[in-house]
Amino acid sequence: MTARWEAVIGIEVHVxxxxxxxxxxxxxxxxxxxxxxNVCPVCxxxxxxxxxxxxxxxxxxxxxxxxxxxxVSHKSxxxxxNYFYADLPxxxxxxxxxxxxxxxxxxxxxxxxxxxxxxxxxxxxxxxxGKSTHVGDGGRIHAAKSTLLDFNRxxxxxxxxxxxxxxxxxTQARAYAQELRAIVLELGVSxxxxxxxxxxxxxxxxxxxxGSDVLGTKVEIKxxxxxxxxxxxxxxxxxxxxxxxxxxxxxxxxxxxxxxxxGVTHSMRTKEGSSDYxxxxxxxxxxxxxxxxxxxxxxNKLPELPAQRRERYLGQGLDESSAGVLSDSxxxxxxxxxxxxxxxxxxxATANWLTGEVTAWLRKTGTEPADLRLEPxxxxxxxxxxxxxxxxxxxxxxxxxxxxxxxGSARVVAERRDLIQISDSSALAEVIGHVLEEHPDAxxxxxxxEQKVVGFLVGxxxxxxxxxxxxxxxxxMLREALGGS
Amino acid sequence: xxxxxDIAHVARLARLGLTDEELEGYKSQLADILxxxxxxxxLEGDPHPGSAHPLGFDNAFRDDERRPSLDREExxxxxxxxMDGFFVAPPALETE
Ligand SMILES: [Zn+2]
Numbered sequence: 343m344t345a346r347w348e349a350v351i352g353i354e355v356h357v358x359x360x361x362x363x364x365x366x367x368x369x370x371x372x373x374x375x376x377x378x379x380n381v382c383p384v385c386x387x388x389x390x391x392x393x394x395x396x397x398x399x400x401x402x403x404x405x406x407x408x409x410x411x412x413x414v415s416h417k418s419x420x421x422x423x424n425y426f427y428a429d430l431p432x433x434x435x436x437x438x439x440x441x442x443x444x445x446x447x448x449x450x451x452x453x454x455x456x457x458x459x460x461x462x463x464x465x466x467x468x469x470x471x472g473k474s475t476h477v478g479d480g481g482r483i484h485a486a487k488s489t490l491l492d493f494n495r496x497x498x499x500x501x502x503x504x505x506x507x508x509x510x511x512x513t514q515a516r517a518y519a520q521e522l523r524a525i526v527l528e529l530g531v532s533x534x535x536x537x538x539x540x541x542x543x544x545x546x547x548x549x550x551x552x553g554s555d556v557l558g559t560k561v562e563i564k565x566x567x568x569x570x571x572x573x574x575x576x577x578x579x580x581x582x583x584x585x586x587x588x589x590x591x592x593x594x595x596x597x598x599x600x601x602x603x604x605g606v607t608h609s610m611r612t613k614e615g616s617s618d619y620x621x622x623x624x625x626x627x628x629x630x631x632x633x634x635x636x637x638x639x640x641x642n643k644l645p646e647l648p649a650q651r652r653e654r655y656l657g658q659g660l661d662e663s664s665a666g667v668l669s670d671s672x673x674x675x676x677x678x679x680x681x682x683x684x685x686x687x688x689x690x691a692t693a694n695w696l697t698g699e700v701t702a703w704l705r706k707t708g709t710e711p712a713d714l715r716l717e718p719x720x721x722x723x724x725x726x727x728x729x730x731x732x733x734x735x736x737x738x739x740x741x742x743x744x745x746x747x748x749x750g751s752a753r754v755v756a757e758r759r760d761l762i763q764i765s766d767s768s769a770l771a772e773v774i775g776h777v778l779e780e781h782p783d784a785x786x787x788x789x790x791x792e793q794k795v796v797g798f799l800v801g802x803x804x805x806x807x808x809x810x811x812x813x814x815x816x817x818x819m820l821r822e823a824l825g826g827s
Numbered sequence: 828x829x830x831x832x833d834i835a836h837v838a839r840l841a842r843l844g845l846t847d848e849e850l851e852g853y854k855s856q857l858a859d860i861l862x863x864x865x866x867x868x869x870l871e872g873d874p875h876p877g878s879a880h881p882l883g884f885d886n887a888f889r890d891d892e893r894r895p896s897l898d899r900e901e902x903x904x905x906x907x908x909x910m911d912g913f914f915v916a917p918p919a920l921e922t923e
Contacts, residue, residue, distance in 0.1 A: 361891045362891050362892065362893055363891050363892060363893045363894070367894070368889075368892060368893050368894025368895075369893070369894070369896045370893050370896070376899070376912055377911075377912040377913050378899050378902060378903065378912055378913065378914070379896060379899050379912075380896050381896055381897055381899075381902060382894075382896050382897050383897070386897075386902065394887065394888070394889040395887070395888050395889070396888070396889060396890075396891050397888035397889065397890060397891065398890075398891035399891070400888065417885075424840075426842055428916040428917075474916075475913075476918065487918040488915050488916065488917065488918055489915070489916040489917065489918055490910065490911075490913035490914070490915060490916075491913055491914040491915070491916055492912075492913055492914075493914070618836075618840055620840065627887075628882055628884055628885050628886070628887050629885045629886075630885060630886055631885045631886055
């Protein structure tokens with residue numbers, strides 16, 4: 343009997359907010375500073391220091407929650423989460439427990455045929471910990487190891503977003519994480535750099551017989567530092583659980599560590615009782631009241647979110663793939679799209695140019711999108727002259743290069759670079775006359791019914807004009823000259 | 828009413844190394860405290876409705892503005908051990 347299994351996956355995402363100052367003190371939030379230079383009594387947990395919450399961080403988590411269709415709690419409080427670890431100087435983390443700032447939302451994944459809605463359990467506010475580096479002194483006999491601590495990250499505002507276990511595949515998990523990243527980037531509340539750790543994810547994975555509604559034993563996987571590793575780790579873990587189920591090594595509830603190089607998850611032996619955090623209300627902080635007026639102010643300031651933008655592009659006639667690609671493109675290219683389209687240019691052509699040739703040019707020349715100098719009117723003109731057959735589509739790429747190098751408008755570049763197609767029938771007629779004279783054999787074959795020699799003759803016309811003839815017009819005129827049909 | 832306390836677990840959570848004798852002593856003291864709390868909780872007609880905070884105000888925030896941090900040398904001079912700008916701590920233990 344081959345049982346079919348389905349995976350039940352929930353994702354926890356941590357997002358560091360890019361505020362100027364930390365969550366509870368005025369130290370700078372900065373990546374890559376010299377160790378322990380952005381520290382003060384509050385974020386070092388010195389006795390007597392009192393935390394004061396950063397209003398902007400609270401507004402930003404509200405924005406994140408609203409973008410994820412969450413309810414914002416009317417009243418919310420901070421709790422202390424108690425545990426001992428060297429990177430946590432107070433021996434507790436200020437976090438939230440039963441009354442998070444945001445709860446009960448959802449995120450619709452960009453639909454790939456079928457649409458997937460992932461519930462959001464909660465988004466709560468907390469502070470990041472310091473950073474510990476474990477070093478071993480290789481030279482010594484007893485390999486005395488120690489931990490180096492940098493508290494620059496201690497107290498950086500951190501939002502934890504917990505999904506409901508609505509995800510079924512590793513691919514969906516990846517799509518969820520990517521969509522979440524696109525949203526926080528759009529909101530401008532975080533750098534969301536995976537490689538710097540300003541966005542991190544953990545996944546809870548279990549399996550159950552397909553169609554069942556029981557929950558299997560849940561395994562938490564950590565240490566995925568890229569979207570690709572998130573997807574790989576989940577795929578691996580699903581397979582491992584399917585193989586372990588029913589065997590001697592049944593799935594146990596545990597935390598496993600993803601090993602990117604080996605492509606496997608390892609059990610992390612964690613100490614018993616470590617999950618006994620003894621949450622209690624943080625007595626140093628007063629409750630937060632997020633009244634309707636405040637929530638409405640935040641809601642009104644929300645930008646157009648990726649999903650809304652894709653929807654708008656689809657409504658403008660783009661297909662799903664180009665709507666997705668354009669939506670993920672840098673803001674500079676998106677606003678160029680909007681401006682060019684508002685001049686009346688065809689939406690599909692505009693999107694194709696921007697996500698295709700323009701993006702390729704940026705990459706090739708190493709230009710930052712923000713430094714791109716492209717007038718919407720020039721792009722519109724380029725699209726028009728391609729459409730009118732003034733330049734061929736291959737010559738148009740060269741025209742674009744000229745425009746981007748500052749040589750002027752599309753028509754000016756086309757003329758200067760001698761790229762204008764010969765669409766003038768009298769000019770072409772002369773060329774065609776020569777070609778027919780030079781190839782009497784082809785003419786004869788045509789008259790014997792060999793239609794395909796026309797292609798050869800068009801090629802000769804293109805050659806004689808260095809590619810500048812309008813091939814469509816040349817084809818028509820050749821057939822006419824050869825005697826109709 | 829008897830309140831059952833796993834005093835060894837409580838001590839472990841607080842990283843306290845206590846002798847059996849001390850454990851017994853603290854167990855009975857902690858039980859007294861919990862029983863007192865239970866008595867207070869059972870009072871009827873509580874004039875103070877449950878609140879998250881005794882101060883009776885809310886929304887104490889600060890603007891997102893930077894303030895000077897401490898001097899690193901001074902900070903590290905308070906630590907038992909420091910190296911290259913880092914605090915040095917004993918190795919983190921994976922298991923107890
Ligand atoms: Zn600080």
